Amino acid sequence: MPTVTLTVNERAHTTDVESRTLLVELLRDLLGLTGTHVGCDTSQCGACTVLVDGRSVKSCTTLAVDVAGSAVTTIEGLAANGKLHPMQAAFKEHHGLQCGYCTPGMVMSALDLAGRNADPSEAEVREWLEGNLCRCTGYHNIVKAVQEGARAMGGAS
């Protein structure tokens, strides 16, 4: 059984996994980080999106052994000292979530965009989110939240 050492939300973990164990299974089942969700089995919905070394990836189609040595950030790793991250705050301020199920993936994906583009246009946000499905919001307020969150981050990641 392979052993994987990685950093999740700035904490180091060394865990035995099966070679087929997916990153999302490592996060949810082994580390108890249930904020990352699974919404499909074809890598389409993006609910499982996390950051691996700063880049958004779908953790439902990433093998745990492939992220050995990487730094993973999940939705649980964003708020600090009881204060929401600017992107989280923007989602709350602009009502960018309803049921909350796709939300972690949306926020993590948005962070990747914000790191690349500090002031994305509406069209750029809509294009970027093609890998994340939301059934509740019609995306209207998610788009506003991502734009506002990216601006609030000012190019930081």
Added chain:
Amino acid sequence: MSETGIGAALRRKEDARFLTGTGTFTDDISRPGQLYAHIVRSPYAHAKITAIDTTEAAAAPGVAAVLTGKDMAADGVNPLPCGWQIHSRDGSPMAEPGHPALAVDTVRHVGDRVAVVVAETRHQAREAGALVEVTYEALPAAASITAALADGAPLVHEDVPGNLCFDWEIGDAAAVDEAFAEAAHVVELDLVNQRLIPNAIEPRAAIGEYDAASDMTTLYTTSQNPHLIRLLLGAFVMGLPEHKLRVVAPDVGGGFGSKIFHYPEEVIVTWAARRLGRPVKWTATRSESFQSDAHGRDHVTHGELALAEDGTFLGLRVSTKANLGAYLSTFGSAVPTYLYGTLFAGCYKTPAIYGNVKAVFTHTVPVDAYRGAGRPEAAFMLERLVDLAARKLSMSPVVIRRRNFIEAFPYATPVALEYDAGDYHATLDMALQLADYDGFEARREEARGRGKLRGIGLSTFVEACGIAPSAVAGALGARAGLYESGQIRVHPTGSVTVYTGTHSHGQGHETTFAQLVSEHLGVDVDAVDVVHGDSAKSSFGMGTYGSRSLAVGGNAIYMAMQKVIEKGRKIAAHLMEASPDDVEFERGVFRVAGTDKEKTLGEVALTAYVPHDYPEDLEPGLDETAFYDPKNFTFPAGAHVVEVEVDPETGTVELVNVSCADDVGTVVNPMIVDGQMHGGLAQGIGQALLERAVYDDSGQLVTGSYMNYTMPRAADLPSFTLGTHVTECTHNPLGVKGVGEVGSIGVPPAVINAVVDALAHLGVTHVEMPATPEKVWRTIRDAQA
């Protein structure tokens, strides 16, 4: 208006947990000693099960049990019941074949449940599932309405001849015949309201658990109505008394109707957990969701509208065939009947209406309520006919609607409803203004210069929400009451817990209901918690669907607050040595009228729990429950205007403007109301342009994943322009109507009317949904041929 009361765009109380990954969805829950279930499903639409060999699967690593439908039947587990009995026009009750949670000898749709493997891990259960050897004798399938109604069609249920569940009617056929005989004009249309798959992003999940010490069974499930599931699972399916059965629906990741119903998997995990004495968890894969969540819509309809010379509507005749799928789902029979035919009047004074609905079993996944549930089908049929009529009479689509609007309320329709309030001209005025309707022709001309075909379409519509007055629903065949409970527990220091039987799965009840308390009891929203989703906590409830939570549940909470105020008034009067009749209550303070004597709600609450100096004849405590049974449905209404540009080279439809003016009654939180509108619009646009569930003739679901079922994505949709015009509901104390379904009801016909408008110069009169690029391109090509 206070900053946190009715009308405030308060940011949501529930957001913090969802934004930090600390929500608790069913699949996030793990119970001690939990096993995992894998459901073995039929790959055939129709087959006899001739043998099931579980030997190899049972011997696989980690497997605790492999169970089949025969095991379940032997344990006395009953089939799932249907919640609404429809009678055919000849008076006979609908055919009601059983729906066993695990098939016994026949499978009736791809995805039907054949066996369950329970193992120590999810992987072990799935792998052992592949070792269950089921021998099938494949049979011909009837996978569509047409196939199921054909002569000699394969029967879905041997005891249901012709696959006909019921043949229902509403309205006055003779009066309609007379109207058509006198009509100057008749327009008619054949249309398909296609099958949709709801696709909440959280797949369904369930955990069954049994505690022998307390003889208590608990089901955690992704449900919109835990109390109803407890009633159905306990009283009908498993014979468990309600005090020994707890159903918890924790955070639920979207429902849109699909999580209303009692599902076989809820029975399977509960039964398996009781048999094995350990918790059993099941979580659907998305593929399983496609094959087992109830689907929506699926009507084939012929509609006819009779008009006078001046465009006045004289009569409407509708004939619909509705697909129920393979089994009757919980409310499957109510959707194409009382949630559909009762809306045929729309917002028009059509004096004579008749509808007939034939409901058909097919070898497909059961069909039940999906956002709007019957009302989108009614609105689409009616608003397409109205547009056709306008074109035939060379009238403006605005003028023909205005000529026929209901203007005086209350208004009794010819199809069983009485509308209490509305102002259809006002919402139409607002929508036309938001859309700059008058400036459209210039935009059409400008687009033509760019080689684009621009069209504009509108719909004006009514829906019936706030289901339902129990006596009315009961008379129409509902097997449950449809009231709601609300409990206000004022704690000794004045904070409040609200218990509701509705369920929030995205609607923001924790915020909206706290705003009601802020408004009416003057308690800070941060001092209010809303509890829902647990049959052990809220006394009873009928859950959330049909835009009922605020209209029914909110009014129950309001009534419980009135009881709190009444009791508090007596306590305050005692403390202030006044008569209760002289004590007024406003914004959290009891005051003796005309004096400066006052007691806060907190002081009164403390006195209620520390009753040292207390009225003699009054019970201690400040904790009140109310059950609210609505007097009528509520009738939200609106006008939606959609502007599109069609690329004639590719058939692509671009939405360039979606402007909506809606009357949803009193608005508690405008931010949340707008959010509900956005989501409904996205699903309505999804139906109009993108989504369609496809079965092939053998009953295989061709659109079984996100690879081939087209969900609306961010780039498919525009930003929306919204307006609100309020007429208050006259028969509930909050004046609220409901907003959850408005978008999905109103917008599909507006989109298609716009597409038809863009192509009308080619002679196009109708385009079926979804108006995909291929379909539009073919329509243009055929029109030009």
